[in-house]
Structure formats: C-alpha cells, structure tokens
Amino acid sequence: MSSTRLELYSYWRSSASYRVRIALHLKGLDHKLHPVHLLRAGGEQHRPDYLQRNPQGLVPCLVHGATVLTQSLAILEYLEECFPAVPLLPRSPAGRARARMVAQSIACDIHPLNNLRVLKYLEHQADCRPPLRSEWYRHWTETGLRAVEKLLAQHSPDSTFCVGEEPGLADCCLLPQVYNARRFHCSLAGCERITDICQRLEADARIQAAAPESQPDAE
Amino acid sequence: MSSTRLELYSYWRSSASYRVRIALHLKGLDHKLHPVHLLRAGGEQHRPDYLQRNPQGLVPCLVHGATVLTQSLAILEYLEECFPAVPLLPRSPAGRARARMVAQSIACDIHPLNNLRVLKYLEHQADCRPPLRSEWYRHWTETGLRAVEKLLAQHSPDSTFCVGEEPGLADCCLLPQVYNARRFHCSLAGCERITDICQRLEADARIQAAAPESQPDAE
Structure with missing residues (x-):
C-alpha cells in the first residue's frame, strides 16, 4: 500500500492544493504532480478526463493506487495515517484536537x-x-485570521509552530491562507504570532519546495 | 481522563452543535448540556463568562476536564479518539478518508x-x-448537497449510511445540514440517496434524542 505511487492533481495558486503539497514535502513523500489549470480554457478541472477521477471538479485530488481522495483535510489525515513517520499531529487527543x-x-x-x-x-x-x-475578501480573511490568533494565544501560547515544536497539520493550513491574505492586501495587524510562525515556516526548505512559485505550473 | 464529565455548550438550532450531539448520543456518552442562546439579548455567546471559555464566541464548545474544544469536526475526532467504543470512523485509512x-x-x-x-x-x-x-442560502445548500450526492455515489454506492452499515462521522454532519435545507425550503431534487440515508438516521432513537426539537432550549 505505502509503496504505491502518490499522484497529486494540483493548481499552483490553489491554497487547498498548497496545504497538501506542504504535507507531502514535510513527510518527504515522493509523488507525481499533475497540474490542473483552474482558469485556462474555462478550467481544466471541468474536462471529462478529470471529472472521471473527481466528479466534483475540484483540486486538490490525491490518487494512491485505487484510492482517489478529495478535500484537503481528509487528504492530510490520510497521509498522516498511511505515512506516520514525520508526524503532522501530536500524540495526545487534546493536542491533536x-x-x-x-x-x-x-x-x-x-x-x-x-x-x-x-x-x-x-x-x-x-x-x-x-x-x-x-x-x-478582506473582511472574512481579517476576521478569520484574528480568530486564529486568539485560538493560538489561548491554546498554544509558547509553541514554535501552531501547535508544538515542528510544523504540522495546522501550519499546512496557516501558511497558504496567509499567502492569500498578502496577495489580496489584507491587514495582518494584531496577528503577530501568525506572522512569526509563517516566517519560520517560510525558512524551511521543504516548505519552500511546496510554495506556489516553486511549482512547474507557476506563471 | 475518560471518566471526567463531558459538558457541551450548545444551541438547539445550531447545526454544528447538532453534529456533536448526535456523536455523543451515538456513543452513549453521558454529558451535561449548557444551552447558549445565540439570538437572545444580542447573543449569550458574547457574554463575558462564555467568552472566557471560548474567546471566539462560537458554539459548540466541549469541555472535558481541563480540555476546552471548539470546531465541531475537531470535537468529533476527539470523541472518537477518547471513546473508541461505538466507532464513528471505519478502520482502514481509505474508509476513514x-x-x-x-x-x-x-x-x-x-x-x-x-x-x-x-x-x-x-x-x-x-x-x-x-x-x-x-x-x-438555497444556491449553496442545493449545489453542495448535489455534490455530496455525487460523492456518495462514487465512493459508497451500496452502504446503508453515508459510509458503511452504521451511522458515523459523515452522518453526524449530513442530517443537520438536511434539517437546515428543509427549514429553508431548499430543493432536495436529485438527492435520493441523501433523503434515504436521512430517513434511516431519523428512525434511530439515539439520533432522535439529539434533534433540535428534543433539546431543553427548543422553542
């Protein structure tokens, strides 16, 4: 099972694809990347060959042998269960939560x-x-990131990354959201903890390899 | 840990609270329910005593000893990890996904x-x-439920519930969403599988106990 090739259908700027790319690179999992251009020719995700794989026409989509998965968080949990080395989640139920x-x-x-x-x-x-x-766009991003900042202050005020001393599941989601926030000129005022964590994440070579600009389909 | 009292802060019509109530009742977990009225007096979720527990001012919130949890899906996974009897997830990583x-x-x-x-x-x-x-409201509910119907057809065409022969994590989310869809007169055309599954869920006495109308704060 675990030796079967992983194939990821991804779009460079899709932040849900970016989450899964970070997880694959953190875990050091070899995979084949298939770029799906969400805008070109009405969106390649609507092409019949792609829809056969994923009738919802969404990226990301992970193919692992006979298993075809969508929904980025379900994919992250699947990778965690199949490839537990380099864990993305703490051990205790409360930490995982x-x-x-x-x-x-x-x-x-x-x-x-x-x-x-x-x-x-x-x-x-x-x-x-x-x-x-x-x-x-700005309203929901800024409101949402301030809520995340509060959550981090309440539950893990002293950790290096979102939860703990290594990048994990929460960080896989945080960095792509902050990438989008910057791209659309949202304010990160009051989000100092988030900004610090993202700086540390961006310094990690594994995470750099997952960045939108590092993708073969980047424009 | 597992003998510590569970306390759920819930609003009868909140569908995220409803998801957690279904899980608690399916697993047969004794718990104390604290109703939080989301509309009365500007919303009881904004009261200082509640915000101390959950600074985001959202329901549901599960308290289990020193552990205070929000986000309904994180709560469901936590209950699954702490109380694995009556599982909400299949065993295989692909089934769980x-x-x-x-x-x-x-x-x-x-x-x-x-x-x-x-x-x-x-x-x-x-x-x-x-x-x-x-x-x-209708657009996103109807588009979304049709996508769920496709997902069920692709991945688990023959199961009695969303995934498998017993109600689980996906069912905890499906029924509250369909309850809302009916409440706001959305069409369930083309969602025959969803309608069938919900009928079976609503026949389960444990799930009936979790329904909005069965709550002490129902109006």
Missing part, C-alpha cells in the same frame, strides 16, 4: 467564503456594488 | 456560506437586493 481546531478554523471559517466560485457568484449573480468583492 | 471527505464537503463547502454571520453581512453590509439572502 488543538491542531485540528486551528486547521478547521481556517478551512471552515475563512477559506470557503473566499473561494473563486463564491467571489464569482457575488459579482455575477448577486448584483452587488462593485467594491464588494474585495471588501468581502 | 471517505467519511471525512463527506463530512468536510458539508462542513467546508456548504455550512460556512450559510452561517448566521454571513447572512447578516449580506443583508447589512453588502447592500444587496432583498431576495438575495434566501437565493444565496
């Missing part, structure tokens, strides 16, 4: 609101005044 | 878009035309 709380406050409370499909809906279906799209 | 994929396609792709705070933002900050709030 702390990491998952941070991961989910990003993956559930920030990211879904600023997805491409939601921004498109706001612009095309919702008939809102034009600056709303960027106000909306 | 299938359950998490369904849970996350609800918790990440549907629920966050229709949260109270998002609907309020649309109405008060976004200056959109009045029917948008309910169009928006």
Whole structure:
C-alpha cells in the first residue's frame, strides 16, 4: 500500500492544493504532480478526463493506487495515517484536537467564503456594488485570521509552530491562507504570532519546495 | 481522563452543535448540556463568562476536564479518539478518508456560506437586493448537497449510511445540514440517496434524542 505511487492533481495558486503539497514535502513523500489549470480554457478541472477521477471538479485530488481522495483535510489525515513517520499531529487527543481546531478554523471559517466560485457568484449573480468583492475578501480573511490568533494565544501560547515544536497539520493550513491574505492586501495587524510562525515556516526548505512559485505550473 | 464529565455548550438550532450531539448520543456518552442562546439579548455567546471559555464566541464548545474544544469536526475526532467504543470512523485509512471527505464537503463547502454571520453581512453590509439572502442560502445548500450526492455515489454506492452499515462521522454532519435545507425550503431534487440515508438516521432513537426539537432550549 505505502509503496504505491502518490499522484497529486494540483493548481499552483490553489491554497487547498498548497496545504497538501506542504504535507507531502514535510513527510518527504515522493509523488507525481499533475497540474490542473483552474482558469485556462474555462478550467481544466471541468474536462471529462478529470471529472472521471473527481466528479466534483475540484483540486486538490490525491490518487494512491485505487484510492482517489478529495478535500484537503481528509487528504492530510490520510497521509498522516498511511505515512506516520514525520508526524503532522501530536500524540495526545487534546493536542491533536488543538491542531485540528486551528486547521478547521481556517478551512471552515475563512477559506470557503473566499473561494473563486463564491467571489464569482457575488459579482455575477448577486448584483452587488462593485467594491464588494474585495471588501468581502478582506473582511472574512481579517476576521478569520484574528480568530486564529486568539485560538493560538489561548491554546498554544509558547509553541514554535501552531501547535508544538515542528510544523504540522495546522501550519499546512496557516501558511497558504496567509499567502492569500498578502496577495489580496489584507491587514495582518494584531496577528503577530501568525506572522512569526509563517516566517519560520517560510525558512524551511521543504516548505519552500511546496510554495506556489516553486511549482512547474507557476506563471 | 475518560471518566471526567463531558459538558457541551450548545444551541438547539445550531447545526454544528447538532453534529456533536448526535456523536455523543451515538456513543452513549453521558454529558451535561449548557444551552447558549445565540439570538437572545444580542447573543449569550458574547457574554463575558462564555467568552472566557471560548474567546471566539462560537458554539459548540466541549469541555472535558481541563480540555476546552471548539470546531465541531475537531470535537468529533476527539470523541472518537477518547471513546473508541461505538466507532464513528471505519478502520482502514481509505474508509476513514471517505467519511471525512463527506463530512468536510458539508462542513467546508456548504455550512460556512450559510452561517448566521454571513447572512447578516449580506443583508447589512453588502447592500444587496432583498431576495438575495434566501437565493444565496438555497444556491449553496442545493449545489453542495448535489455534490455530496455525487460523492456518495462514487465512493459508497451500496452502504446503508453515508459510509458503511452504521451511522458515523459523515452522518453526524449530513442530517443537520438536511434539517437546515428543509427549514429553508431548499430543493432536495436529485438527492435520493441523501433523503434515504436521512430517513434511516431519523428512525434511530439515539439520533432522535439529539434533534433540535428534543433539546431543553427548543422553542
């Protein structure tokens, strides 16, 4: 099972793909990368050959032998269970829960609101005044990251990374969200802990290899 | 640890609270319920005594001795790890991933878009035309549940519940989302599998005990 080739369908700027790339590189797992361009020709994720693999037409998608997985957090947990060396989660249930709380406050409370499909809906279906799209983006990102900052202060005030002394599941989610926040000129005021953690993450060569700009499909 | 009292801060109509209540009742775990009224007096979740416990001011919140947890999926995984009898997840990594994929396609792709705070933002900050709030709600619920239906067809076409022959993690998320869909008159056309599964879930006395209408704070 564990010797079967891992294949990742990814788009360089997709932050959910970026989460999985960080995990693969942290764990040192050899994998084949298949770029899927989300914008070119109406989106390659809608092509019949891709839809056969993933009928939802989303990236990332991880193929491991007969197992085809979507949803980045489900993929991270799968990698953790199949390849436990270089763990992404602490050992204790309470520690594991702390990491998952941070991961989910990003993956559930920030990211879904600023997805491409939601921004498109706001612009095309919702008939809102034009600056709303960027106000909306900044509002949910800034509100959400301040909530993450509070969570880190409450649950792991002294750790080097989000939870503990090594990068893990929560960090896999944090850095891509902060990358997006910077790209869209969101304020990180009041998020000093997050900024510090991201600086340490970005200094890690394994994580650099997972960065959008390091991908073969980067533009 | 496992003999320490479980305390759940919950609101009867919060679907994230409902997920955790289902898990507690499926596992037969004795717990003390603390109702938190999300609307009364500006929202009891913003009261200082509650914020001390959970600075994010969200429900559900599970207290287990010194451990204070938020984020419903992190709570479900914690309960699974601390109280493995009556499992909510299959044994194999691929099976566990299938359950998490369904849970996350609800918790990440549907629920966050229709949260109270998002609907309020649309109405008060976004200056959109009045029917948008309910169009928006129906759009993301119906799109999202159709995606879940596809996921079930692809990954577990023959199982009695979402994944397997007993209710589990994915079912804890599915039923509350369908409860909301019905409450807001969303169409479940094309979601026959989901409708069947929910019928079986609603016939389970343990799950009936977790329903919004069975709660002491139900109105």
